[in-house]
Amino acid sequence: MVRIGMLGSGFVADFYMDGLRDVPGTEVVANYSRSEERANEFGRRHGVARQYTTMEDLCADREVEMVVIGLPNHLHLPAVRAAAAERKAIVCTKPLARNGHEAADMVNLARDAGVMHAYAETEVFSPDVMRARQMIESGAIGDVLTVRAREAHSGPHAQHFWDAETAGGGALLDMGCHTVEAARYFFGKEHRIKDVFAWGATMVHNDRTTGEDNAVLLLRLEDGRTSLTEASWTAKGGMELRNEIYGTMGRIVTDTSSTRLRAFIQQPAGYLMEKADAEVGWVFPIPDEARVYGYHEEMRHFVDCFVKGEQPREDFIDGYIVNSVLDAAYKSMKSGHWEAVHIDTKVADG
Structure with missing residues (x-):
């Protein structure tokens, strides 16, 4: 039995609990929130035995073997520091950190502690995306030439996302982290990203954030191939999670948030899907949403x-x-030029 401690009591922590539901040999034995009330409510809802109001106390729990971090971006580094100090295996939600410097610190903390460290990028564990990768590996579309991705919704559900300084960025950090890693997954991680060109602006939510609510990112590999990302916090009508992979012998399209279930309703039916913008009229619920997004597969793998x-x-x-x-993309937003991606080989190669 693998005994897990959950750091967080919000939306993504609920998804992680759902993702662990069908993973045999696991038990979440402790959960954390800064709010005692929220910690207790989360524990009651999910049947978790113990609640903590400090990260350090949860990580010191002798029964906890693996810590899952489902916290706001600015708390990822302190959470990893607490878990690594107690030699716990660590799973961290996306983005790993607010910037490359914090991320490098997290790599070094986990490496120095000698513990397993897992990056919970759900996109590359979505069954649709995994199947696309299998098709690429089989040679079905020949050599991958370009990737185009769009991740969009009408805006974050939690207030901390809107504070760009605390979060580390806006829509590009929040959603572009998915598409950058998906591009690496489709092209193959052995192909290094050379440089990027990016644009971002606050087009709608000026009253809520100083961060960009729309962004475009073009990344270029060393061999010249490219991936294009569109990220938006202003798209109405629910989540958009799409990838288009073009090869020399074909193409693959994934549309993870699409569903074969649709209904016209005049009374609300409860939760439908993440970032649904309507409760009545034509609605498009996603059955087993956590599995569709990749939470089940990533938790099983970890x-x-x-x-x-x-x-x-x-x-x-x-x-x-x-x-x-x-980081290079945000630099490009300011400079208006292509910016090189700098990777510290001591961090990346150990």
């Missing part, structure tokens, strides 16, 4: 790696590289 003493296929080094790419 637990399996922990049991076997292996490092996951997505770890903090991947998160560090993504943060470094996005």
Whole structure:
């Protein structure tokens, strides 16, 4: 039995609990929130035995073997520091950190502690995206030439996302982290990202954030191939999670948030999907949403790696590289030029 401590009691922590539901041999034995009331409510709802109001106390719990971090971006580094100090295996939500410097610190903390570190980038564990990668590996579309991705919704659900200084960025950090890692997954991680060109602006939510609510990112590999990202916090009508992969012999399109279930309703039916903008009229619920988004597969993989003493296929080094790419993108937003992606080989290669 792998015993897990959950750091967080919000939206993403609920998704992680759902993701762990069908992973055999696991039990969440403790959860944390700064608010005692929220910690207790989360524990009651999910049947968790113990609640803590400091990260350090949860990480010191002798029964906890693996810590899952589902906290706001500015708390990821302190959470990793607390978990590493107690030699706990660590799973951290996306983005790994607010910037490459923080991410590098997190890599080094986990590496120095000698613990498993997993980067919970759900996009590359979505069954749709994993199947697309399998098709690429089979040679079905020949050599991958370009990737185009769009991640969009009408805006974050939690207030901390809107504080760009505390969060580390706006829509590009929040959603571009998905698409950058998906591009690496489709092209193959052995192909290094050379440089990026980016644009971002606050087009709608000027009253809520100083961060960009729309952004475009063009990244270029060393061999010249490119990936294009559109990220938006102003798109009405629910989540958009799409990838288009173009090869020399075909193309693949994933549309993770699309669903075969649709309904016209005149009374609300409860929760429908993440970032749904309507409760009545035509609605498009997503059955088993956590599985569709990749939470089940990533949690199964991370637990399996922990049991076997292996490092996951997505770890903090991947998160560090993504943060470094996005650092260059924010620099490009200001300069209006292509900006090189700088990767510290001591961090990336150990």
